[in-house]
Amino acid sequence: MLDTHVSAVAPLSLADEAADPQAFAAALGGSFERFGFAVVADHGIDPALIDRAWALTKAFFDQPEEVKRAFHIPGKGGARGYTPFGIEIAKGATENDLKEFWHVGRELPAGHRYRETMPDNLWPETPEGFKATFLALYRAFDRVGLRLLSAIARHLGLDAHWFDAAVENGNSVMRLLHYPPVPPEAPGVRAGAHEDINLITLLLGAEEAGLELLDRDGRWLPIKPPEGAMVVNVGDMLQRLTNHVLPSTTHRVVNPPPERRGTPRYSMPFFLHLAPDFLIETLPGCVGGGNPDRYPEPITADQYLHQRLREIGLMK
Template sequence: MLDTPSAQVPTLSLNQQATDPQGFADQLGQSFRRFGFAIVADHGIPDDLIARAWDQTKKLFELPEEEKRRYHVPGGGGARGYTPFKTEIAKDAKVVDLKEFWHVGRELPEGHRYADTMAPNIWPERPEGFRDTFIELFGAFDTAGDKLLSGIARHLGLEDRWFDRAVKDGNSVLRLLHYPPIPADAEGVRAGAHEDINLITLLLGAEEAGLELLDRDSGRWLAVKPPEGAMVVNVGDMLQRLTNHVLPSTTHRVVNPPPERRGHSRYSMPFFLHPAPDFLIESLEGTVTAENPNRYPTPITAHDYLHERLVEIGLIKK
């Protein structure tokens, strides 16, 4: 892994969107078209909130295994609460990922029309303040995601707020990830090669080495190394499908560290930005051309698409 070359993914500033929205949209779109990834600085999530979230994430995963497993819902697809170590497997992989995680979803008011398809959150008794911290962080990710979607819409020639209707009360998930220390001869990797399911993923915590993307031009794995505090953003399969592959979803993985780092934990916080369950994923008219014919003539709802993929990665049993 130490010899893996770095992907030359440009670092963009979200502040540019306020002064040069078209310039920002063009750079974001070009980075996505080339890599399926972008690096975004000045994302607007407060440093003190992020620091609090990291502290509580570490305390959460330090809880006794028996206590954490009280928050696991067998058969729940990992939608909320705790998912134990060695549960998730990348599509078509032979061994499970070396990770455990916790999911926080959108807080819906009682009687909401999506209550039947979006599970209520599960909140641990400790660490203290966990619920308030992650409700606040979820909201901050939501705001940053809306701004990025606005840039994507502009890049695609759509109205700036086109995605608003798609993601209003969307089924987004904040994942708190812990990759525990592993032995030198561990079977598998921390996260096998995969593509994300959702529209876009916003990731904090990629400064620790390990995240790699599969470059479509060269066929080589390239390391993604953001500046400290910057956010890594990547296209998910729902956006790839919606744009008829104009914006591609790129295969990526988290490889094991070199031997001297295997005794250390790795933490990250991806925010999987999803549309509402009943949003119809249908190829955008402007992305279907003679050179790029429609790959997906049959539309599918976001809920049905998500269910199909959760079966594939082992979080829901057939």
């Protein structure tokens, strides 16, 4: 049950960032410190591109199971291509999530040093326009992500471009998510309570009800942004980097009321990642004042990612 029907997180406008970068940084950072989440309107991604992406997402998942499963690569952690329904499970959960998804990663040139870590994308021939549309959307997410990271850096007292090198050619993943209709008596939830692994997540499609965050007092609060806005949340890598100054908040996607469980749900998160060899070390400015360093041992982003993928069942 929802504790309230009003969205817990007030929207911000990315258009304000150009006029007053410091004020926007303070507002974004304040929302992250309070909730681990922010709602960002006016992000600048072309609505026509987003509309094409939604149509192609639905068309892909509407295809027969055997067509989709041709793009499933067992043992690769779902890094690219298709992951079938019921495989992923939230850390510590007893029921698998009620979803299937497709992953698009970064396209790297031949001979790039990250190619061993970051596999090539898979591209279906149908629906037509799939590759061109999602490469364009990936680039758009990348651009918005850099603007948001610049604001985060300002909020933390860092240079506005501090994150630029840290995420250059980063292992970011765009996920096309389909939560199929479920029977009225279906157990579990569409996505169990979890935190994201990455630096920050940019999510389109959360205006469709179901996304909730776990507040400090144990209540589940709904996140329902204005149409076209995106939800942005702190991931575990940023939480670790900032020594929990910016918290990675537990969240979930709940099933709709029984009478609406025959309706599918779609969303598109972009998991913005650090470069694989970036060393995650606690920022000095986030230690002290009753907040001792929780993570004295640094870890590379790639090591951390694989550790967590094993925990959620996507890698053995």
